[in-house]
Amino acid sequence: MTRAQRSLTLWLAVALILVAFPIAAPILPLQSTVAIDIPGRFDGPSAEHWLGQDELGRDVLSRIIWGARASLIVAFGSAFFAAVIGTILGLVGGYFRGLAEILAVRSTEIIICLPPLLLALLVITILGAGIDTLIMALTILFVPKYTRVVYAATLQTGALDFVTAQESMGTHPMRILARTVLPNIFPPLLVQFSLTVASGILLESGLSFLGLGVVPPAPSWGLMIRAARAALDVQPLLLLWPSLALAGTVLLLNVICDRLQEVITPRTAERGGAAWLRRQLGLTKPEPVADDTPLLAIRDLSVAVSTERGTIGLTDTVGFTLKPGETMALVGESGSGKTLTGLATTGLLPNALKITNGSALFRDCSGTVLDLAKLTEDQFRPLRGNDISMVFQDASASLNPVHRIGDQLAEVIAEHRKLPRAEIDTLVVDLLRRVGIPDPEQRRRAYPFELSGGQRQRAMIAMAIANSPRLLIADEPTTALDPTIQAQILRLLDGLKDENRDMGMIFVTHNLAVVKEIADTVSVMYAGEVVEQGSVAEIFERPRHPYTAALLASVPESESTRLESIPGTVPRAGEMPEGCRFAPRCKHAADICASVDGLQTLADGRRTACIRWETVT
Amino acid sequence: MSDQATAMEQTSAGTVIVEARGVSRNFPQRQGLFGEKRDVWALRKIDIDIRRGEALGVVGESGCGKSTLGRLLLALDDPTEGTVTFEGQALNEMRGAPLRALRQRMQMIFQDPFGSLDPRRSIGAQIADGLRNHQTVPPAEINAEVARLMDLVGLDPVTATRRPHEFSGGQRQRIAVARALAPRPDFIVADEPVSALDVSIAAQIVNLLADLRDDLNLAMLFISHDLHVVRHLSSRLVVMYLGRIVEEGPTEAIFAAPRHPYTRALLSATPSVRRPAGYRGAILEGELPSPADPPSGCAFRTRCPLAVAACAGAVPELEDIGDKRRVACIRHADMVAP
Structure with missing residues (x-):
C-alpha cells in the first residue's frame, strides 16, 4: 500500500466512525430530541447532558447526532444527483458539440444567472418546505457547476490522442464517453463533489435558518445554529457545537477527496520530502580557485536526487573540458543525464536534485576561476545571462508571453549593464538583426505569440548572446523545429561562434x-x-565504444534495409548494473565488463569507458 | 498470426486499397469578430493511391497538411472536396454503424506514445478494445489474442495488466502498434511514429513496422518530417508543401535526383551523419507562408532559388515526368543536372 492509499484508508475510517453515529441514532441510548425541559434551559454540559441543553432544555448531543442525518442526507443527496445529471450533460455537450452543446451546456448556464438563494426560495415556495424539496432545489442549483467543470474537462480530454485512437478503432461514442473520457475527467469531478457537498451543508443550514428547510421541531445543524445565535449572550457553547460539526464535516470531506484523487491518478509526482535546503556557504563573494582552466573544466561531477527511499545517483563522475571558441556536443538518449549536466553547470538544477561530488571550474570574463558546483544561488545570479547563458528547446515556454520581445531583451541587458535607455534600444535592434529577425525596428514590439517557432528561437538566442557570454549552453535548441528552419538556426549558431571566438x-x-x-x-x-x-571527425570515423558504434548504426541512413537497433532499454536510475552500465545491452559484453568502470585515455588522446575497446571496435 | 498472414496472401498483393481523388480540406477562419470568413486550405487537390504491402511515405514540414491527409484517409475528418475510397467504397458517404464497422480495417499510430494511451487503464484492456468492438475473436479467446499481439510486437504478455506509465517510450509505442493491429486492419496510418523516440529505440520501431508491413501485407501511410526514416520504410514517396503535393515517385529516385527545388532544399537541410563534419549545404531562407494568405501561383516561389516571374502565374500542375515520377514545378527540367 502506498502512502496515499494508507492516508486515504485512515481518513475513510475516521469518516465511517463519524457517520456511524447518525446512522445508528435510533438504537443509540440517546435522549429524545424533542423532550422539553424548561428548568434546564441553557444549562452547560453535565453528566446527563454531555453537551448541555438548548433554549428549550433539549439535549444538544442527541440533536447534533439526529441533525446530522438531515444535514448529510440533503448535502450528499443533492451533490450526488447534481453530479450525475451535470456529468451527463457536460460529457454530451463537450464531446458532441454543436446542438448538444447548446442544449446541454448553455441551457444550464441560465441557472447560474439567477441568484442561488432566490432560486432555492422559488422552488421551495412552490413545492413546500421539507427535505425532499430541499434536495431538489439544491440539485437544480448545483447541476450547472458540474456541467461546466465536466464540459471543460471533456473538451480537453476529447482532443487527446488516445480518444482519437478509440474513434479510429470504431468504438461506439457512448462507450468512449463511459470508458475513456469519464475516468479521465474524474479528478476535477471529485474536487467539484467535495466543494458542492460542503456548500450543500452550508446552504441547508442557511435555508433551515430562514425556516425553509427542515421543519422544527425536527433538528438540523442549520436550525441549531439559528436558535443558538439568538442565545449567544446566554450560552455561547450552543453555537460552538453545531458549528464544529459543520466545519469538521467539510474539512474531512475535503481531505478525503484530496487523498482519493492522489490514489486514482496514476503516478502523481512522488513527494520529495521537505524542500532541500540549498547550500549556504555564508560567503558573499565566490572563492576564486587557482587553476589553468581554459574555459570550463568539469571533473567527476555527480548529481543525485533525494527521494523517500534515499539518494539516487542520476549522473556519475561526468568530466570534460571546453576551450574558448570550441563547440562540444553532449550527446545521448533520454535518461543519459546530458540535460542534467547542462543544468548543473548553470546552477539551475531543480530543488530535489543536488550536486553530490565533483567540480565545475569556470574562468569568467575577468579571468577569475570559480567552482560552479559550489556557488550559491546569490553568487550564480550575476553570472547567468552574463558570463553563462542558455538556450532551451522550447522557446515558447521560455519567453514570457505577456512582454514584447524587445522589452525582454532590454531587461536582460539592463540586468547586467548600466546603460542609458537609448543605448539599450540600439543594442536590442542590433541583436535582433544579428540573429536574423527581419525588420527588427518593428519586430521588437512583437509579442512571442506573434512570431513563428523559428523566430522565437532566434529571439531566445538573441537574449542568450545579449551580454556576449563566455559559455553558451544550448539544450536541444533545434529539436522542435522543421528541417529547413533547423538548418537556419544551426547556421546562425555557427556564425555566432565565428563572431565571438x-x-x-x-x-x-x-x-x-x-x-x-x-x-x-x-x-x-x-x-x-x-x-x-x-573529436567529431574521429568519433564518427571510428567509434571506440560499442554504445557509440551502435548509436551510429541505428541512425536511419545506412544502405542496409534493416536498421541496427540496440536491444533492451536504458537502465533506470537506482537500478544501474555493476561495472559497465552498457554491458547488459552490449553484444560484445564479457565477464570482465561487470567489474570495471571509468574512462581511460587512449594513446591518441581520445577517451573511452570500454575496457575491451581494442578487441571490439 | 500465420492464419492471418496466409489469409492475406490469398488476396492479391499490390492492389490499390486506399484512393484519394481531388481531395481538398478547407478550415474557414473568421477575420476578427465581425470580419468575413476566409478560406484556409490545409489540403488542395490531393491524388494518391496506397497499395497492399506498401508504405507510402509522406514528408513535409509542419503546416504542409500531412497530418490532415492522414485523418481524411481514416475518415476521422471529411474532405471539403473530392473523395476518399477504401476498396472502392466512398468514405465520405458513410456514417454511423457501417463506418464504425469499416474502421476495423484501418488504424492509426500516433506520434506521442505518452498521449496516445489512456493512462488509467491496463494496456491489455486497451489492446482488447479493438478486439471487442469488432468481435475479431470470440470473447473467450480475447486474452490469448492480446498475448499473441503483445508477443508479435515484442512485449512480454505477462505485463498486460500494467498501466502505461510503467513502460518506456519505445515500449509504449509497441503497445500502440499492438492496439492498432488488434482488429486485424488492412491499412495503417502512422503519423510520425518515431519522432518522439530515441535513436536506438526509433530503429526498433521502424524495423517492427517494416516486418509487419511485409508479414501482414499491410498498406501503410507513413507520415514523417525525417527523410531518412521515410527512406528506410517507404519505396514510394510524396513530398508536400503548403497543402499540395510538389513531388511524388520512387523514394530512391527522388533521393538520387530530386526534381522539385523544395525537395532538394529539404534533402540538403536534413542533417546527415554521412556528410563530412561541419558540412553546410544550401540553406532555404524564409519560412512557410501563411496558408490563409498563400502566394499566387507556386506556393514555394517566395523561398525558391529558381523562382522566375512565370512562377507567380498559375499554380503548377503535377506533371508526369516518366519513371513513375510526378513533379509540380515549371522549371523541373532545370533541376536535372547542374
Missing part, C-alpha cells in the same frame, strides 16, 4: 547528425556517465 558552446542533443554538423568535440553519455570522448 572567446565563447565556448555546449550543445546538448540526441541527434547525431546535428552533432556532426555543428560540433568540434563530442562527449557521448549513457545512463548518467560519459562513455566516450573525442
Whole structure:
C-alpha cells in the first residue's frame, strides 16, 4: 500500500466512525430530541447532558447526532444527483458539440444567472418546505457547476490522442464517453463533489435558518445554529457545537477527496520530502580557485536526487573540458543525464536534485576561476545571462508571453549593464538583426505569440548572446523545429561562434547528425556517465565504444534495409548494473565488463569507458 | 498470426486499397469578430493511391497538411472536396454503424506514445478494445489474442495488466502498434511514429513496422518530417508543401535526383551523419507562408532559388515526368543536372 492509499484508508475510517453515529441514532441510548425541559434551559454540559441543553432544555448531543442525518442526507443527496445529471450533460455537450452543446451546456448556464438563494426560495415556495424539496432545489442549483467543470474537462480530454485512437478503432461514442473520457475527467469531478457537498451543508443550514428547510421541531445543524445565535449572550457553547460539526464535516470531506484523487491518478509526482535546503556557504563573494582552466573544466561531477527511499545517483563522475571558441556536443538518449549536466553547470538544477561530488571550474570574463558546483544561488545570479547563458528547446515556454520581445531583451541587458535607455534600444535592434529577425525596428514590439517557432528561437538566442557570454549552453535548441528552419538556426549558431571566438558552446542533443554538423568535440553519455570522448571527425570515423558504434548504426541512413537497433532499454536510475552500465545491452559484453568502470585515455588522446575497446571496435 | 498472414496472401498483393481523388480540406477562419470568413486550405487537390504491402511515405514540414491527409484517409475528418475510397467504397458517404464497422480495417499510430494511451487503464484492456468492438475473436479467446499481439510486437504478455506509465517510450509505442493491429486492419496510418523516440529505440520501431508491413501485407501511410526514416520504410514517396503535393515517385529516385527545388532544399537541410563534419549545404531562407494568405501561383516561389516571374502565374500542375515520377514545378527540367 502506498502512502496515499494508507492516508486515504485512515481518513475513510475516521469518516465511517463519524457517520456511524447518525446512522445508528435510533438504537443509540440517546435522549429524545424533542423532550422539553424548561428548568434546564441553557444549562452547560453535565453528566446527563454531555453537551448541555438548548433554549428549550433539549439535549444538544442527541440533536447534533439526529441533525446530522438531515444535514448529510440533503448535502450528499443533492451533490450526488447534481453530479450525475451535470456529468451527463457536460460529457454530451463537450464531446458532441454543436446542438448538444447548446442544449446541454448553455441551457444550464441560465441557472447560474439567477441568484442561488432566490432560486432555492422559488422552488421551495412552490413545492413546500421539507427535505425532499430541499434536495431538489439544491440539485437544480448545483447541476450547472458540474456541467461546466465536466464540459471543460471533456473538451480537453476529447482532443487527446488516445480518444482519437478509440474513434479510429470504431468504438461506439457512448462507450468512449463511459470508458475513456469519464475516468479521465474524474479528478476535477471529485474536487467539484467535495466543494458542492460542503456548500450543500452550508446552504441547508442557511435555508433551515430562514425556516425553509427542515421543519422544527425536527433538528438540523442549520436550525441549531439559528436558535443558538439568538442565545449567544446566554450560552455561547450552543453555537460552538453545531458549528464544529459543520466545519469538521467539510474539512474531512475535503481531505478525503484530496487523498482519493492522489490514489486514482496514476503516478502523481512522488513527494520529495521537505524542500532541500540549498547550500549556504555564508560567503558573499565566490572563492576564486587557482587553476589553468581554459574555459570550463568539469571533473567527476555527480548529481543525485533525494527521494523517500534515499539518494539516487542520476549522473556519475561526468568530466570534460571546453576551450574558448570550441563547440562540444553532449550527446545521448533520454535518461543519459546530458540535460542534467547542462543544468548543473548553470546552477539551475531543480530543488530535489543536488550536486553530490565533483567540480565545475569556470574562468569568467575577468579571468577569475570559480567552482560552479559550489556557488550559491546569490553568487550564480550575476553570472547567468552574463558570463553563462542558455538556450532551451522550447522557446515558447521560455519567453514570457505577456512582454514584447524587445522589452525582454532590454531587461536582460539592463540586468547586467548600466546603460542609458537609448543605448539599450540600439543594442536590442542590433541583436535582433544579428540573429536574423527581419525588420527588427518593428519586430521588437512583437509579442512571442506573434512570431513563428523559428523566430522565437532566434529571439531566445538573441537574449542568450545579449551580454556576449563566455559559455553558451544550448539544450536541444533545434529539436522542435522543421528541417529547413533547423538548418537556419544551426547556421546562425555557427556564425555566432565565428563572431565571438572567446565563447565556448555546449550543445546538448540526441541527434547525431546535428552533432556532426555543428560540433568540434563530442562527449557521448549513457545512463548518467560519459562513455566516450573525442573529436567529431574521429568519433564518427571510428567509434571506440560499442554504445557509440551502435548509436551510429541505428541512425536511419545506412544502405542496409534493416536498421541496427540496440536491444533492451536504458537502465533506470537506482537500478544501474555493476561495472559497465552498457554491458547488459552490449553484444560484445564479457565477464570482465561487470567489474570495471571509468574512462581511460587512449594513446591518441581520445577517451573511452570500454575496457575491451581494442578487441571490439 | 500465420492464419492471418496466409489469409492475406490469398488476396492479391499490390492492389490499390486506399484512393484519394481531388481531395481538398478547407478550415474557414473568421477575420476578427465581425470580419468575413476566409478560406484556409490545409489540403488542395490531393491524388494518391496506397497499395497492399506498401508504405507510402509522406514528408513535409509542419503546416504542409500531412497530418490532415492522414485523418481524411481514416475518415476521422471529411474532405471539403473530392473523395476518399477504401476498396472502392466512398468514405465520405458513410456514417454511423457501417463506418464504425469499416474502421476495423484501418488504424492509426500516433506520434506521442505518452498521449496516445489512456493512462488509467491496463494496456491489455486497451489492446482488447479493438478486439471487442469488432468481435475479431470470440470473447473467450480475447486474452490469448492480446498475448499473441503483445508477443508479435515484442512485449512480454505477462505485463498486460500494467498501466502505461510503467513502460518506456519505445515500449509504449509497441503497445500502440499492438492496439492498432488488434482488429486485424488492412491499412495503417502512422503519423510520425518515431519522432518522439530515441535513436536506438526509433530503429526498433521502424524495423517492427517494416516486418509487419511485409508479414501482414499491410498498406501503410507513413507520415514523417525525417527523410531518412521515410527512406528506410517507404519505396514510394510524396513530398508536400503548403497543402499540395510538389513531388511524388520512387523514394530512391527522388533521393538520387530530386526534381522539385523544395525537395532538394529539404534533402540538403536534413542533417546527415554521412556528410563530412561541419558540412553546410544550401540553406532555404524564409519560412512557410501563411496558408490563409498563400502566394499566387507556386506556393514555394517566395523561398525558391529558381523562382522566375512565370512562377507567380498559375499554380503548377503535377506533371508526369516518366519513371513513375510526378513533379509540380515549371522549371523541373532545370533541376536535372547542374
